[in-house]
Amino acid sequence: MSNYIKLSDQMNEQKLEINHQKLNLWMENVLFDWHWWFGVIITVVAITLWLIYHERQSRVSLLLAGFIAAIISAIFDNMGQFLGWFDYRYDVFPMLPNYVPWDFVVIPIIVMFTIQLFKGVNIYLKGLVLSAIVAFLAIPFLNIINIYVLIKWNAFYSFILMYLIAMIAYHGSKISNVKSP
Incomplete structure (x- = not known):
């Protein structure tokens, strides 16, 4: 051997x-700590909002954008945790390396809603606004409540990464010409 x-x-x-x-x-x-409930609740609320308010005629392309956003977010989260750049303290599912509510629910849904809403607004501007909200409001909030811990990471990196995720998801969703029933 x-x-x-x-x-x-x-x-x-x-x-x-x-x-x-x-x-x-x-x-x-x-398990059952308020941090755990926070993750469960944001997951349920985000999915419920998506089910109620998404545009049914754009469902396929929006879901494709969400899928792309989830995959990219999960990959970078795995890399960041592996390299010790940041960590999540209160996993909803401890067997998974990612913070599931964030990578597989919140990020995809906010990307899908960003694409769907404000149709007349330039997608690049929408991506900048989304990235700023995530990097400079959402992530610091998760840091304050000790769900997300920055180790060798900062908000500017998150801003750039979120912008790339949103743009790749948006452009990736355009490969589908299929309309939902």
Whole structure:
């Protein structure tokens, strides 16, 4: 057995032990804590608002934009946590490396609503406003309530990343010419 495989197996055992400790910590300290309820509530509220207010005739392209936003957000969140740039303290689902309400619900839905609303406004301007709101209001709020902890990250990086996510999602959604029933 090569040294790499032996070391990789040892690291995997350590990772499994840490995951077990994290799950126990979560069950004892996070599950049903107000931070946990916050994540559950923003998830339910965001999905409910989307179901009620999205444009049905644009559903396919909006969902494509949301899917693209979720994938990009999740990838960068995984990278940021892996590299120690930031961390989430109160996971809704501790088995997943991402803060699910943020990456898979809030970000996609606000991107979809940004595309849908204010039809006469330039998409690049809408992207700038969305990015500013996320980077300079939402993320600092999550930091204040200790859900999101900045380690080697700042709001300007989030601003740029959110803008890129919104623009890629918007342009990616245009590849679909399919109209919803």
